[in-house]
Amino acid sequence: MLSLSGVAKRFGGEVAVEDVDLEVAAGEFLTLLGPSGCGKSTLLRIIAGLTEPDRGRVWLEGEEVQDLPAHRRRTAMVFQSYALFPHMTVARNVAFGLIMRGLDRQQIQRKVGDALALVELEGLAGRYPRELSGGQQQRVALARALVTEPKVLLLDEPLSNLDAKLRDRLRIELRALQRRLALTTIFVTHDQAEAMALSDRIAVMTKGRLVESGTPEEIYSRPKSRFAAEFVGVANLLPGELRDEVVTTAVGRFAVSAQSVPAGEVAICLRPEDIAFSAEGPGLQGRLTHVTFAGPFQDCIVALEPSGLLLRAHVPVRPWHIGERVAVRLPARAAVLGE
Numbered sequence: 001m002l003s004l005s006g007v008a009k010r011f012g013g014e015v016a017v018e019d020v021d022l023e024v025a026a027g028e029f030l031t032l033l034g035p036s037g038c039g040k041s042t043l044l045r046i047i048a049g050l051t052e053p054d055r056g057r058v059w060l061e062g063e064e065v066q067d068l069p070a071h072r073r074r075t076a077m078v079f080q081s082y083a084l085f086p087h088m089t090v091a092r093n094v095a096f097g098l099i100m101r102g103l104d105r106q107q108i109q110r111k112v113g114d115a116l117a118l119v120e121l122e123g124l125a126g127r128y129p130r131e132l133s134g135g136q137q138q139r140v141a142l143a144r145a146l147v148t149e150p151k152v153l154l155l156d157e158p159l160s161n162l163d164a165k166l167r168d169r170l171r172i173e174l175r176a177l178q179r180r181l182a183l184t185t186i187f188v189t190h191d192q193a194e195a196m197a198l199s200d201r202i203a204v205m206t207k208g209r210l211v212e213s214g215t216p217e218e219i220y221s222r223p224k225s226r227f228a229a230e231f232v233g234v235a236n237l238l239p240g241e242l243r244d245e246v247v248t249t250a251v252g253r254f255a256v257s258a259q260s261v262p263a264g265e266v267a268i269c270l271r272p273e274d275i276a277f278s279a280e281g282p283g284l285q286g287r288l289t290h291v292t293f294a295g296p297f298q299d300c301i302v303a304l305e306p307s308g309l310l311l312r313a314h315v316p317v318r319p320w321h322i323g324e325r326v327a328v329r330l331p332a333r334a335a336v337l338g339e
Helices: 040-048 090-100 105-118 134-146 164-181 192-198 216-221 226-231
Strands: 002-011 014-024 029-033 055-060 075-078 152-156 184-189 201-206 209-214 236-243 246-249 252-255 264-270 276-278 284-293 298-304 310-315 325-329 335-338
Touching (some): 014 209, 029 192, 164 192, 192 216, 201 226, 246 264, 276 310
Parallel strands (some): 029 184, 029 201, 075 152
Antiparallel strands (some): 276 325
């Protein structure tokens, strides 16, 4: 459906995007995930035709489009600020792209009605943006994008201005709508929880480069890079030596699937929920240095003895106390990261 090859962009002497290759399948929900300033929004604007790449190629349904203007690309973009026209009604905002394309009034009315029905705003067509809540404005911006029947929907952090509860609800609605329409979607966010909740696949970016991509489960449970391991969720990284698919560390040996990682110095990634401990019994000895109630679990930090190595653990809720001695148990298998 969408393909990028060697796409690069600089602003002055600063690298925004560097040699990005990317494939997006028809109907896929792909998230570009990374910290602010990593190039993900620039890459989205290049796909949309709003920013011209310095080099590289962009194909949409087999057609090379990097030299086409935005209005000829069959993409539609929803911005973080929604970019609604304050002097236009909801219906007029949604109709704007259709008016610019010269459709007749009956077609416009039908398409606008269909788009507002998709986002459940049929009764608000005559209101102005200032009369809407943040969630309603986001839906109007989405309807304005969908009404042009794009081949690819581009979303640039469209939920970031909403409160946490509304953002969570709209994530569910957005994903359900995307699935119902089978619409190829590229979503930009720095919010890892948002990426995990929405995506078929996540492409992790840093410093203008795409460092790895995979399903949410792959990125979380089997990261290939240190950056992805630390950026997505919480990671305990332990240095060790890899030999014959076993990593030996200062706190034990771990079996790994390491086909793509050469033997030698590596790090293993242990997620907090991989680590268990009890007040007594077999295991590594340690003391609790941090205990926080986090709802369904307690977020703890254990200092192993005698090394002082700190491990983050998410454990079932019970009255743990700072300074308490515990016996720590680590899993037999772990994800491995090359140096």
